[in-house]
Structure formats: structure tokens, C-alpha cells
Amino acid sequence: MADLTIGELSARSGVPASALRFYEREGLIHSRRTGGNQRRYDRTTLRRIAFVRASQSVGIPLALIRDVLGFLPEGAPPTKEFWQRASRCWSEEIDARIAKLERMRDRFTSCIGCGCLSFDECQLVNPADTLARRGPGAHLLDATARPAPRG
CATH class of the missing domain: 1.10.1660.10 (Multidrug-efflux Transporter Regulator; Chain: A; Domain 2)
Incomplete structure (x- = not known):
């Protein structure tokens, strides 16, 4: 061929x-x-x-x-066997992505409750803008980030 x-x-x-x-x-x-x-x-x-x-x-x-x-x-x-092996290798990666998406969904849903849509000003998600100390970025959407302490 x-x-x-x-x-x-x-x-x-x-x-x-x-x-x-x-x-x-x-x-x-x-x-x-x-x-x-x-x-x-x-x-x-x-x-x-x-x-x-x-x-x-x-x-x-x-x-x-x-x-x-x-x-x-x-x-x-x-081959089929190769695809199955790759799938097994990637199941942890895929499960981690699913968990991250679920956390993002849950955090987004709770943020929408106040209507402000601002991570800088939101008193529920980021009281007193405590996340600013972590530097730039969407810390609450990061899989490794922990929510800001409520004070």
C-alpha cells in the first residue's frame, strides 16, 4: 500500500x-x-x-x-491492548480532572449566591481580600488551593 x-x-x-x-x-x-x-x-x-x-x-x-x-x-x-493500557495509565489523571471540575462547579455555584461575581470583593469566598497575599491567579479554582480562612 x-x-x-x-x-x-x-x-x-x-x-x-x-x-x-x-x-x-x-x-x-x-x-x-x-x-x-x-x-x-x-x-x-x-x-x-x-x-x-x-x-x-x-x-x-x-x-x-x-x-x-x-x-x-x-x-x-x-492496538486495542495499547489503548486499554493507556486508559489505565490515565485514569488517575482523568479522575483528578473530574475532581477539579467538580470543585470548580461547587465553588462557582456558591459564589453566584451573593450576586457580586467578584473574587476581589466577595465576603463569602474571599473575606478581606485574603487571597491577594497568594499573588495573582485564580487560587480558588486551582486544584491544590485551600479556601481562604474565614476571619
């Missing part, structure tokens, strides 16, 4: 050519170059792209995706 051009790979995968070039720069996919310096992709690259897109859809960062794809031999497509 013939290799795919970047245009063919883009059409088959539904991923723009610019994103494919980015994926290649990031080490997520690989190509070979023709004598005319054109990219050619093995057809197994379609499965790698599907793996990348599916992983991204559940919030896995590209750096982690690249690390896991590094366990595959070059040119080998992700």
Missing part, C-alpha cells in the same frame, strides 16, 4: 495539515521525505492520529500523549 501525502492524511483523518505538521514537530507522528522533500506518511499514522484526538478529547495533554506513544515502535499502530 502506498504512503499518504499530507493532503491525503488530512482528508482521511479530518485533521488540518497545519495540525499534522504540528503533531510531527511534537513527535506524535512521523513521516519520511521524498527526493523532492515532500512528506509521506505510513497508513498506520491514521490510527496514531485517532489515538491523539481521542486522548485530547478527554483532556490528556499532548506531552503525556507523546510519552505514551513513545512506547510504540515506529510505524506500529496503536
